[in-house]
Amino acid sequence: MTDAEYVNIWMRPERAAYGPTPVHSRAKITEAAVRIADAEGLEAATMRRIAAEIGAGVMSLYRYVPSRENLIELMADQVMGEIDVTDLPSGDWRADLTRYADGLRNMWIRHPWIATVQRSLPSFGPNQLLLVERLMGVLDAFVPIDENLGLVALLNSYVEGTVREEISAAMEVRRSGLSESEWMERSHPYVDRLVKSGEYPIFTKIVMEARQPHLSREDEFRHGLQRVLDCIAAALPSTAES
Amino acid sequence: MTDAEYVNIWMRPERAAYGPTPVHSRAKITEAAVRIADAEGLEAATMRRIAAEIGAGVMSLYRYVPSRENLIELMADQVMGEIDVTDLPSGDWRADLTRYADGLRNMWIRHPWIATVQRSLPSFGPNQLLLVERLMGVLDAFVPIDENLGLVALLNSYVEGTVREEISAAMEVRRSGLSESEWMERSHPYVDRLVKSGEYPIFTKIVMEARQPHLSREDEFRHGLQRVLDCIAAALPSTAES
DNA sequence: CAAGACCGCGTACAAGGTACCCAGTGGAGG
């Protein structure tokens, strides 16, 4: 079976039970890559950089991982594993989904590069799969599976959409290499021009509003989450009241 | 003012009013790049490829666009302009938001690479800004601006989240270079192993369900959209009934 | 103990973004 014959990284055994004892491991490589991506962005996690991080030769990585793309899949699955879904479902679906949503949001904030990686069902890794199992188990007793899929998708979309927005400005600041205040300073003329043009009254309203004291990101998130949960509640039969 | 001094691509004039008449234009370059990305993915839209497409030298592109990253911003704004939001708000907020959601979804399906580009408010281009104006204008009369932001974010998240899911499998198929049936064939052993392991009952349920006849993507989208609109309705004052 | 599969990893190459340079062009000032 040649390399290309494997469906995905999860079907490929890490090592064969033969030959010298490996010095490194997928786990070590993945952790190093995640560490670099967290600190400097996914594009900084080059094969050379990762190899340097763990004190390996660049090409040694390819003994453990078939390609950088596959490594990124490993990274994605790894951070999915950080979301605590033990003991789900607990019986209180609202509490369960809230816990999940918080966990997902915090994970994204810790690993903002996750926003740039595509994932699809057939390439789900073990952590991702377990997450789906536990998460969808929460509503499984109340609704048919496709309704469940829709509701979970709604929740996921809400969380990811919200966090994406939170993240994107922060990512741009980092990408520019400027400090946050320098970056704001730099953006000012553009925003100012738009506001002064008078053509964007609502944009202007947003900018003005942003200067007012308002809810913290956290509270804003909670508020929107309640809305989504209410929306989900409306789709459940009355037997699901918690 | 050196190149780096500009806030973003929108603050930088396309050309100076001096010297020989330019042969190309930002618009032509952007359109070519979008065409390539639509057909072969964003990573196929290299500077060399784009230059070849419009019959220009590679380095000529840099007379119009400071960098590939900025070009991608131009592309993103361009396709945002394809969403028809003329005459919004019409007075019927539900119809307006439905039209917008459909437009957004169709645009994403036409340009799936959009899923991989990050966008943030301070780098919004004219089309994106106009879209925000018109879209948020729909609910502006009914709710305060931060509530409006939250509701619009919910709608956007739903649409983008849903389309991302639709797209991701399709993108993976293309990336693999296989035909869809070959790809399904290839995935089979993995899915089979998971199902047979018995450890993933809900995943199994999803897979089984997928073999049953079910709603079309389109209908599924509409169904979920209704749910989101109901959720938005609940957040509006009674004066907003349409 | 011989064999062969596997180990770490150096070398080398292809692809892609882009800095730099050059010759040619055409509007502004004389």
Add this chain to the structure above:
DNA sequence: CCTCCACTGGGTACCTTGTACGCGGTCTTG
């Protein structure tokens, strides 16, 4: 009309990055 020079298209070259290939050493199996 001529001169000047900021601008034009674009060729060459460099740097970064992913990764194919091969080598000398190692460890399990027959």
